Amino acid sequence: MTVSLTTSDSENDPPSPAGADLHLELRGPGLRAGLTDALRDAVRSGRLTPGTRLPPSRSLATDLGVSRNTVTDAYAELVAEGWLTARQGSGTRVAERARAGRGRPAAARARRAPERPAYVLRPGSPDLATFPRTQWLTAARRALTAAPNEAFGYGDPLGQMPLRTALADYLARARGVYAEPERIAVCSGFHHGLALMARVLKERQVRTVAVESYGLDLYRDLLAEAGLRTLPVHVDEHGARTDGLEQLADVGAVLMTPAHQYPTGVALRPDRRTAAVAWARRTGGLILEDDYDGEFRYDRQPVGAVQGLDPERVVYFGSASKSLAPGVRLGWMVLPEELVPEVVAAKGYGDYMSSALEQLTLADFLTSGAYDRHVRAMRLHYRRRREQLVTALAHRAPHVRVKGMAAGLQAVLELPDGTEQSVTQEAARRGLVVSGLAEFRYETPESGRRLPRPDALVVNYAAPSDSAWTRALDILCEVMP
Amino acid sequence: MTVSLTTSDSENDPPSPAGADLHLELRGPGLRAGLTDALRDAVRSGRLTPGTRLPPSRSLATDLGVSRNTVTDAYAELVAEGWLTARQGSGTRVAERARAGRGRPAAARARRAPERPAYVLRPGSPDLATFPRTQWLTAARRALTAAPNEAFGYGDPLGQMPLRTALADYLARARGVYAEPERIAVCSGFHHGLALMARVLKERQVRTVAVESYGLDLYRDLLAEAGLRTLPVHVDEHGARTDGLEQLADVGAVLMTPAHQYPTGVALRPDRRTAAVAWARRTGGLILEDDYDGEFRYDRQPVGAVQGLDPERVVYFGSASKSLAPGVRLGWMVLPEELVPEVVAAKGYGDYMSSALEQLTLADFLTSGAYDRHVRAMRLHYRRRREQLVTALAHRAPHVRVKGMAAGLQAVLELPDGTEQSVTQEAARRGLVVSGLAEFRYETPESGRRLPRPDALVVNYAAPSDSAWTRALDILCEVMP
Numbered sequence: 001m002t003v004s005l006t007t008s009d010s011e012n013d014p015p016s017p018a019g020a021d022l023h024l025e026l027r028g029p030g031l032r033a034g035l036t037d038a039l040r041d042a043v044r045s046g047r048l049t050p051g052t053r054l055p056p057s058r059s060l061a062t063d064l065g066v067s068r069n070t071v072t073d074a075y076a077e078l079v080a081e082g083w084l085t086a087r088q089g090s091g092t093r094v095a096e097r098a099r100a101g102r103g104r105p106a107a108a109r110a111r112r113a114p115e116r117p118a119y120v121l122r123p124g125s126p127d128l129a130t131f132p133r134t135q136w137l138t139a140a141r142r143a144l145t146a147a148p149n150e151a152f153g154y155g156d157p158l159g160q161m162p163l164r165t166a167l168a169d170y171l172a173r174a175r176g177v178y179a180e181p182e183r184i185a186v187c188s189g190f191h192h193g194l195a196l197m198a199r200v201l202k203e204r205q206v207r208t209v210a211v212e213s214y215g216l217d218l219y220r221d222l223l224a225e226a227g228l229r230t231l232p233v234h235v236d237e238h239g240a241r242t243d244g245l246e247q248l249a250d251v252g253a254v255l256m257t258p259a260h261q262y263p264t265g266v267a268l269r270p271d272r273r274t275a276a277v278a279w280a281r282r283t284g285g286l287i288l289e290d291d292y293d294g295e296f297r298y299d300r301q302p303v304g305a306v307q308g309l310d311p312e313r314v315v316y317f318g319s320a321s322k323s324l325a326p327g328v329r330l331g332w333m334v335l336p337e338e339l340v341p342e343v344v345a346a347k348g349y350g351d352y353m354s355s356a357l358e359q360l361t362l363a364d365f366l367t368s369g370a371y372d373r374h375v376r377a378m379r380l381h382y383r384r385r386r387e388q389l390v391t392a393l394a395h396r397a398p399h400v401r402v403k404g405m406a407a408g409l410q411a412v413l414e415l416p417d418g419t420e421q422s423v424t425q426e427a428a429r430r431g432l433v434v435s436g437l438a439e440f441r442y443e444t445p446e447s448g449r450r451l452p453r454p455d456a457l458v459v460n461y462a463a464p465s466d467s468a469w470t471r472a473l474d475i476l477c478e479v480m481p
Numbered sequence: 482m483t484v485s486l487t488t489s490d491s492e493n494d495p496p497s498p499a500g501a502d503l504h505l506e507l508r509g510p511g512l513r514a515g516l517t518d519a520l521r522d523a524v525r526s527g528r529l530t531p532g533t534r535l536p537p538s539r540s541l542a543t544d545l546g547v548s549r550n551t552v553t554d555a556y557a558e559l560v561a562e563g564w565l566t567a568r569q570g571s572g573t574r575v576a577e578r579a580r581a582g583r584g585r586p587a588a589a590r591a592r593r594a595p596e597r598p599a600y601v602l603r604p605g606s607p608d609l610a611t612f613p614r615t616q617w618l619t620a621a622r623r624a625l626t627a628a629p630n631e632a633f634g635y636g637d638p639l640g641q642m643p644l645r646t647a648l649a650d651y652l653a654r655a656r657g658v659y660a661e662p663e664r665i666a667v668c669s670g671f672h673h674g675l676a677l678m679a680r681v682l683k684e685r686q687v688r689t690v691a692v693e694s695y696g697l698d699l700y701r702d703l704l705a706e707a708g709l710r711t712l713p714v715h716v717d718e719h720g721a722r723t724d725g726l727e728q729l730a731d732v733g734a735v736l737m738t739p740a741h742q743y744p745t746g747v748a749l750r751p752d753r754r755t756a757a758v759a760w761a762r763r764t765g766g767l768i769l770e771d772d773y774d775g776e777f778r779y780d781r782q783p784v785g786a787v788q789g790l791d792p793e794r795v796v797y798f799g800s801a802s803k804s805l806a807p808g809v810r811l812g813w814m815v816l817p818e819e820l821v822p823e824v825v826a827a828k829g830y831g832d833y834m835s836s837a838l839e840q841l842t843l844a845d846f847l848t849s850g851a852y853d854r855h856v857r858a859m860r861l862h863y864r865r866r867r868e869q870l871v872t873a874l875a876h877r878a879p880h881v882r883v884k885g886m887a888a889g890l891q892a893v894l895e896l897p898d899g900t901e902q903s904v905t906q907e908a909a910r911r912g913l914v915v916s917g918l919a920e921f922r923y924e925t926p927e928s929g930r931r932l933p934r935p936d937a938l939v940v941n942y943a944a945p946s947d948s949a950w951t952r953a954l955d956i957l958c959e960v961m962p
Contacts, residue, residue, distance in 0.1 A: 023657030023785045046661065047653035047789075128630040136838075137622055144618055149609040149946075152806035172528035176504035180527070188834070304504045308528075325633035327837030353669070356808030357617075358836045465630075 022048075022055055024064075031066050036074040043083045043094050054084070054092045118431035119472035123263055123410040123460040130378060131325045135370045136361065142368075143360035151356050157347040158340075159186025159332075160359040166366035167332050171318065174372075175294055176304025178311040179334045185343050188354055189319045189331040190290055194219055194255075197288060197315060198226035199346040200339060206252030209288075212240050213447065214264050214440045219255065232447045235261055239268030242276035245285075253286040254279075258306045259294040263440050263458045265404020265412050273306050280313035286336070287314040293322045295375045298383040299406035312336040320362065322409060323375055330354055330362055382409060385461040385469065392473050397480035409462035412437065419481040420455035432475040434459060503529075503536060505545075512547050517555040524564045524575050535565065535573040599912035600953035604744055604891040604941040611859060612806045616851045617842065623849075624841035632837050638828040639821075640667025640813075641840040647847040648813050652799065655853075656775055657785025659792040660815045666824050669835055670800045670812040671771055675700055675736075678769060678796060679707035680827040681820060687733030690769075693721050694928065695745050695921045700736065713928045716742055720749030723757035726766075734767040735760075739787045740775040744921050744939045746885020746893050754787050761794040767817070768795040774803045776856045779864040780887040793817040801843065803890060804856055811835055811843055863890060866942040866950065873954050878961035890943035893918065900962040901936035913956040915940060 024038045042048045054060070057071040064071070075092050078084040086092045151160065158164065164181035171177035187193040201209065209223050213232040220230050231248050234241045239261050245254060254276065258268035268276075280287050289306050297303075307316040311334070319331030335343055347353075365371050389411060393400050401414040415423060420436040427434050437456035464472050505519045523529045535541070538552040545552070556573050559565040567573045632641065639645065645662035652658035668674040682690065690704050694713040701711050712729050715722045720742050726735060735757065739749035749757075761768050770787050778784075788797040792815070800812030816824055828834075846852050870892060874881050884893040896904060901917040908915050918937035945953050 022654055023789075042653075045659065047657070047659060049650050049653070052650065052654065125634055128633045131630070131633045133625050137625055140621055141618055144614050149612070152609045152612045152808035153606055154807045169530050169533065172523075172530070173503055173533060176528070178526065178528060308504075325837075326635045327633035329834060329836045353810060355810045355836045355839045356806075358839055 022060075032070045032073050035064070035066070035070060036077050039074060039078055040083055043078070048094045050094050050096045052094045053090070054094070056091065117428070117433045119464065119468055119475065120433045121460045121464065121472055121476070122433055122435050123458050125460065125463045126322050126325065126378070126409055127381065127462050127465075128325055128327075129465055130381065131327075132370065132374050135374070136365065139364040139368065139370060140357065140361040143364040144357060146364075147356075147360055151360060153356075155353050155356055157344050157353060158184065159353065160356055160363065163330075163359040163363040163366075164332075166363040170366050170371065171305075171316075171332075171334065175291060175318070176308040177316055177334055178308055179316075183311075183335045183337055183340055185333045185335060185340075185347075186354055186359060187331045187333060188329045189321050189326065190292060190317050191218070191222065193317045193319075193331050193333045194222055194288070194290075195226070196343055196346045197253075197333070198223055198228060200342045201253055201286075202227055203342065203346070204252070208248075208250045208252060210245060210248055210251045210254040211442065212256060212261065213442050213451075214437070215255075215257070215262055215442060216440065217442070220442060223255075230442075232442045232444060234447065234451060235264055235266070237266055239266050239272055240276075242268070242272045242279060245276070245279040251283075251285060253288055255288040255290065256306075257290045257292065259291055259303050260297070260405060260408045262290070262292060263410055263412065263435075263437070265408065265410070267303055267405055267407075268306070273309065276306065277309045277313060281310065285313070289314050289316045291316060291318045293408045294318070295323055296379055296382055296409065297405065297407040298379065298386060307334060312338070315339065323371070323378070328358065328362070330358060382462045386411060388469075389459065389461050389473065392477055393480070396477040400480050403456070410458055410460045413457045413459060413480075415455040415457065416481055417455055420457070423457065423479055423481060426479045427475060430475050430479065432472055432479070434476065503541075513551045513554050516545070516547070516551060517558050520555060520559055521564055524559075529575045531575050531577045533575045534571070535575070537572065598909070598914045600945065600949055600956065601914045602941045602945065602953055602957070603914055603916050604939050606941065606944045607803050607806060607859070607890055608862065608943050608946075609806055609808075610946055611862065612808075613851065613855050616855070617846065620845040620849065620851060621838065621842040624845040625838060627845075628837075628841055632841060634837075636834050636837055638825050638834060639665065640834065641837055641844065644811075644840040644844040644847075645813075647844040651847050651852065652786075652797070652813075652815065656772060656799070657789040658797055658815055659789055660797075664792075664816045664818055664821055666814045666816060666821075666828075667835055667840060668812045668814060669810045670802050670807065671773060671798050672699070672703065674798045674800075674812050674814045675703055675769070675771075676707070677814070677824055677827045678734075679704055679709060681823045682734055682767075683708055684823065684827070685733070689729075689731045689733060691726060691729055691732045691735040692923065693737060693742065694923050694932075695918070696736075696738070696743055696923060697921065698923070701923060704736075711923075713923045713925060715928065715932060716745055716747070718747055720747050720753055721757075723749070723753045723760060726757070726760040732764075732766060734769055736769040736771065737787075738771045738773065740772055740784050741778070741886060741889045743771070743773060744891055744893065744916075744918070746889065746891070748784055748886055748888075749787070754790065757787065758790045758794060762791065766794070770795050770797045772797060772799045774889045775799070776804055777860055777863055777890065778886065778888040779860065779867060788815060793819070796820065804852070804859070809839065809843070811839060863943045867892060869950075870940065870942050870954065873958055874961070877958040881961050884937070891939055891941045894938045894940060894961075896936040896938065897962055898936055901938070904938065904960055904962060907960045908956060911956050911960065913953055913960070915957065 024042065057068055057075060061068040061071045075084060075086065079086050083095055084092050085095045161181060163186060164184040167184055168179040168181045171179040187196060206228065208229045208231055210233045211220055211230050213235045223230050231251065233244065233254065239258065240256055245251065256276065258273060260267060276287055279285060287306060291305055294305065305316055307314040313336065315336065316334040317331065320328045321331065386406060390402050393402060403412040403414050420438060424434055424436045435458045437454065437458055440458065441453065443451065459476065505523065538549055538556060542549040542552045556565060556567065560567050564576055565573050566576045642662060644667060645665040648665055649660040649662045652660040668677060687709065689710040689712055691714045692701055692711050694716045704711050712732065714725065714735065720739065721737055726732065737757065739754060741748060757768055760766060768787060772786055775786065786797055788795040794817065796817065797815040798812065801809045802812065867887060871883050874883060874894065882895040884895050901919060905915055905917045916939045918935065918939055921939065922934065924932065940957065
């Protein structure tokens with residue numbers, strides 16, 4: 001017979017580390033033997049980890065309804081066996097070596113990361129070392145102090161209203177977005193936002209989504225996973241050929257990075273912005289505008305969002321992943337009004353909201369001006385990095401052209417034909433991971449015909465630490481053909 | 482022709498509120514007229530909200546490459562028109578009444594909440610007023626200060642390792658869970674965890690999931706949405722009839738609340754715990770154990786998790802939603818080892834991770850003992866509430882029986898046959914929202930035959946504030962038949 005008991009101090013005791021809950025199952029007839037066995041099992045199996053402090057014998061005895069001697073005897077026996085240690089003043093604890101016999105679980109072994117390369121310039125991450133910890137904590141303190149109790153509940157599926165209000169003001173001001181709080185949906189980042197939109201598009205019987213001929217396969221896979229077909233729209237030096245959208249059959253939405261094409265780095269030419277909106281209006285299609293790094297432009301002021309041209313035909317996506325850090329896990333969508341209920345419905349099943357506290361902290365961070373200040377400082381930081389890259393290449397590999405705008409967190413380096421693969425391989429051999437442009441290319445047998453397939457590298461100059469950057473830049477110049 | 486420009490202070494200025502970004506589109510030939518029109522449009526459309534401070538004329542002039550006079554003239558004209566205000570020392574701002582003409586958008590109108598009832602005793606929420614704000618901030622400060630830079634990146638899909646380690650120790654100690662960090666997956670709550678498992682089960686070709694005959698339709702809907710059939714397992718006074726699982730055809734998993742059946746409040750009898758595990762071993766099925774409030778038991782020590790009986794056949798779910806607050810949006814799954822890669826894969830598409838900062842804060846909250854202290858204080862608080870409910874009913878409605886264990890955040894009040902609906906309606910008429918047990922009942926034409934359908938209320942005694950509770954309890958007693 002198994003009796004299941006859990007031990008803890010009496011509830012009337014003042015809180016203490018010793019008051020921690022402890023679950024034990026006493027088996028067999030003898031109380032002392034049962035308790036000893038249960039404790040030994042808990043330690044041996046690793047349930048109780050080395051260093052864990054056991055409850056004082058008196059509390060445990062009270063909780064179990066046994067005499068104190070029973071507990072002290074059991075403790076003493078396990079100390080004698082080496083499972084526990086007892087030291088004056090620090091109580092009885094699980095011995096350090098008790099778990100030594102257990103192997104590392106297979107799951108952990110299987111998931112162990114491969115050897116880490118020395119330098120990584122793959123695009124995707126901002127400089128994590130610059131996360132404004134102090135300012136963020138200040139915002140968190142203010143937000144947590146000011147929040148009404150209701151804020152700690154399940155909350156509105158669209159997100160906390162103070163954040164949506166702060167975002168509406170910010171996006172209108174800084175990105176030219178027509179944003180009312182009522183049409184903003186908070187999500188955890190672009191990936192999550194796109195997953196929600198994929199569900200909405202599917203519900204709307206959309207079958208095909210056009211995507212740029214350069215981009216992340218992750219997002220194409222996400223759309224395919226949701227049951228949507230993708231078709232490439234050719235990207236040239238003026239951005240996506242939106243003037244060709246008419247020719248693509250059956251397209252219900254187009255996913256684009258107008259402000260700064262990812263990863264080729266070009267801006268969508270004004271007539272192509274207009275063409276995209278005209279297409280959406282004529283066909284009832286939707287433009288999915290991924291404004292992943294719109295805040296970072298170094299040569300002149302950033303181009304505003306396409307969304308401002310027609311807020312009812314564009315879904316605007318932004319996030320804190322590049323401007324602050326991916327770990328914040330907050331993004332936002334600005335929706336055509338008629339899509340709001342559909343996004344709420346899509347969030348209904350299996351989805352979930354973001355941390356209320358984090359949302360309110362970002363709201364404070366925005367309204368206090370800390371966000372603007374951080375973006376401005378980062379802009380300066382990243383611009384300097386880009387200039388260092390351009391200067392180094394001009395001196396040491398003058399035939400390599402840096403393409404795209406002075407913007408964002410990565411640059412495209414044009415290589416001589418046929419050298420891309422050997423350059424990335426040689427870089428990897430020297431401990432530098434860098435992406436070839438081919439990684440991002442998307443073409444079908446028809447779309448790929450007679451289109452150029454330039455050799456190039458995509459270099460994230462934003463993410464490395466200052467010390468890593470100097471050496472990474474050296475290696476990069478050395479491996480240039 | 483449209484020229485798109487965004488204004489801001491020079492990047493070399495020290496950060497200041499005036500350095501905020503501002504997006505403007507200048508149209509037409511005249512610079513001054515173009516700027517005036519663009520600013521007026523931005524204010525009229527609501528893009529620039531009342532109170533927003535405009536950049537100093539000198540910065541804006543520099544950014545736009547126009548003379549300072551052009552900007553001051555434009556500002557002056559708009560002040561004259563009433564769109565802007567200029568005050569010594571506080572600069573030029575958008576006037577307060579400027580947006581007054583705009584109607585509330587239709588989406589907001591449609592989503593406006595209905596009249597709020599005075600008192601709500603529906604189950605689902607803990608007492609939000611008791612969220613330990615100060616202690617949480619202390620943990621956040623420590624966590625943010627100690628975190629390595631990498632913590633701010635995209636992170637491990639299973640969650641931040643410090644949180645998984647802290648959870649492993651806590652769950653082993655307090656809930657008898659066999660938990661290694663390597664088999665723990667962080668999610669945003671039970672709902673999210675179940676959605677992930679539904680995807681995993683579907684991939685494993687599972688067709689049917691057995692669920693308890695009382696529970697939330699939300700979860701049954703979630704499973705159905707994922708393409709899984711559900712079948713009820715009858716719940717009696719000893720919990721779910723797991724001894725009848727054999728008779729249900731084609732079942733690949735069973736979703737249960739063994740520690741404290743939701744919402745009937747009974748504990749799963751030991752032989753039924755064993756029966757569930759035996760069924761899972763024999764058939765290769767999985768037990769999905771929803772331990773939503775396992776920490777809250779008032780009469781004796783909590784029953785440990787079924788997961789401890791066979792960690793390779795049970796998926797254990799827990800969350801901070803009841804023990805802390807739903808707004809924290811953190812939950813956890815302890816997985817059979819072989820499911821770990823499948824859950825990682827399920828998280829891969831469209832899913833996302835929880836805030837790194839929030840995860841690290843909870844890790845600190847657990848390891849510092851603050852979590853244990855909070856749970857202990859809440860246990861005392863909720864136990865008192867439950868006693869008040871029992872005492873009040875004993876005096877004022879002695880024929881109403883309080884069923885279920887002294888545990889959790891809600892109680893079941895057994896009513897005379899045929900009175901449930903009239904009681905909930907009469908309560909609602911007096912401003913008290915309370916759930917009837919029928920809301921939670923799940924039966925099919927076959928399963929429902931010859932089963933009792935008791936009349937009862939499910940009363941959340943934990944959520945109301947102290948002041949609301951007294952009055953809510955009064956109304957509750959008054960409407961008892």
